[in-house]
Amino acid sequence: MKNAVYFQSGGPTAVINSSLYGVIKAYCSTDRIDTLYGARHGLEGLIKGDLVEIEKDLSKYEEIQYLNGAILGTARRCLKDISVDDGYEKVLSTLKKHDIGYVFVNGGNDSMDTADKLNKYFLSIGFDCIVIGIPKTIDNDLVNTDHCPGFGSAVKYVVRTTMELFLDINAFNPGRVTVVEIMGRDAGWLAASSIGAKLFNLGPDLIYLPETSFDIERFIEDVKRVYNEKNRVLICVSEALKDRNGKYISMDEKLDSFGHVQLGSVSKYLVSLVEDKLKLKTRNIEFSLVQRCASHLQSKLDREEAIGVGEKAVEYALNNQRGMVSIIRDSDYPYKSHFELVSLSSVANAIKHLPLEYINEAGNYVNDSYLDYIRPFIDEDEINIKSGLLFLKK
């Protein structure tokens, strides 16, 4: 009988630990895996042999399904090409040492690329080990899955907090031009979800996304028009806006250790433009890490699906299947979904952008059809505000 190892990779979310809980749950109900290890700090744990043994007793882990962060530790370390990366052999050595036949990789695009590389490596050398990807990202930009665990809780945070900000900003007359900056390195899924606040009449006035090119002149015109009408403007933007030449709109740029561009604050830049060109009072707000941390607004559906992809990963592995667990949506109302397995190589490093059909023609708002996509996460009790506009203008 073989052992198994699970690791967490990339940015934490409100439900990556729920997926770990799902893996433990499946482990506790099978007799076909001897020991389940967790690798600490992602791939680095596998490389260094830093493993922790997980007890076969689900009752000890009940609370972790509700915890944000990455309770085993995470890392940004991924595998490069085998010709330049000695990680492959080190991972192999750890797996052999601990008699591991199943590797569960819980992460986003970069992590699925690493899972894919490990899988191909094992096949090429005839090493008997199954690699399964468990999706996770608040950016929601993995292909071949309807959505990714982590996204739903982040949506719930963005929608509720946008509503609360609306109530705060609307209390002043005139109110400020407020620009809220929302995560999403290359895709606008999460920033677009701010439209959800519209269901409660507390939605933003303008939304800008990386899927359409950002034009500063048009932006200033939009702000001026809304301000003239409402005496305040609430704007939600993706952190990754780009101009027509593909250049990021931001104060400053840096490269991280993967060579990904580390964005400066686009919201800071936009409010400086508004102050400069329209002489209006402004404020910029970055949801920053809090939007991926906010376990106090964890979505029940998101948690259940995160647990589900973890459980399903173990089931596929024990069936000798390889790939990433994917969520297929069967219907919006009532929301129904099921899981399927897709190939790791189809997911690795690919980016699923927000389809343009969800964005209005002017490129400054989101269409109502997107509400069908995100409603399963916001039709939860904690989010409801009904009468926020009893006395003031909408």
Add this chain to the structure above:
Amino acid sequence: MKNAVYFQSGGPTAVINSSLYGVIKAYCSTDRIDTLYGARHGLEGLIKGDLVEIEKDLSKYEEIQYLNGAILGTARRCLKDISVDDGYEKVLSTLKKHDIGYVFVNGGNDSMDTADKLNKYFLSIGFDCIVIGIPKTIDNDLVNTDHCPGFGSAVKYVVRTTMELFLDINAFNPGRVTVVEIMGRDAGWLAASSIGAKLFNLGPDLIYLPETSFDIERFIEDVKRVYNEKNRVLICVSEALKDRNGKYISMDEKLDSFGHVQLGSVSKYLVSLVEDKLKLKTRNIEFSLVQRCASHLQSKLDREEAIGVGEKAVEYALNNQRGMVSIIRDSDYPYKSHFELVSLSSVANAIKHLPLEYINEAGNYVNDSYLDYIRPFIDEDEINIKSGLLFLKK
């Protein structure tokens, strides 16, 4: 029989509308006030005569006790000296026109100064009108009250979010030097409340407050020491840190319309220092408006007290008493309190700083005794995280 008017003033909180609910509740259970008006956008509504009539039917207003913002609208407009401000006469004209004998002012220091000025003006001209102050501020810096409605919910937000950030940052090894910036224009009450996360072993490593002078060299030494031990540093700071000469530590400074200093980002400045001097990866996070907006983490106790001061204000007014409703704490465990009336002039424009006994000798942390002060707000279910450090270092 006289009419009454209520207005909201200064920054919105998670429970200022709860105080309005309390006023409406008392209004609905007395036959000694004919009509209750709300002035829109604070004092400006009284000056312009922009009043809205509130119905004598509590069932229509149940939800507003849970809403953040300032549902009647708020403003920063306060009264200046009577020799230069024609607001007094305009307010008087509105009050006479609507036969108003009771004015309820819901706000912080500046607003209590305005309430005090109105009260003295009415007495000086023999106008028969009672002014009652209803305290409100997340900064918690009003004197002559144990604490202020609005503070408790902000504490709950700060504590829970600090815990969540701890879990996120602790997942990386090395983790970044993360500086969290917390509101409080002159007083460190709210920033100090981040110590509450320590109850769950998820507390910050360093806390800096405006009550002690901030020394950049010592700060850099503190960060170096903690980083060497833990490979990450979580720091909570007040937005209003000052150096030994009383100069604000910040990127840039502006004056608002009251002449108060508008602070630039102190956290941005501090992380730039850390990057520069220690060559470490950093992140700065500003809780910004969200910390005063977060009605989804509204404290039950805070809401109940906010309603209570609203109800009590009406009771005092009908007894022909003048002043601000104050919260007196009778015991910590179990928490007990009652209301008293204090004079408006004793509260007006005074600032209650965090007592130095709550700050450690090195000026870089908060003493455990402060936990007794804030626990009534954090001993609520939504905040509890027990097992966040199952696998990683504390």
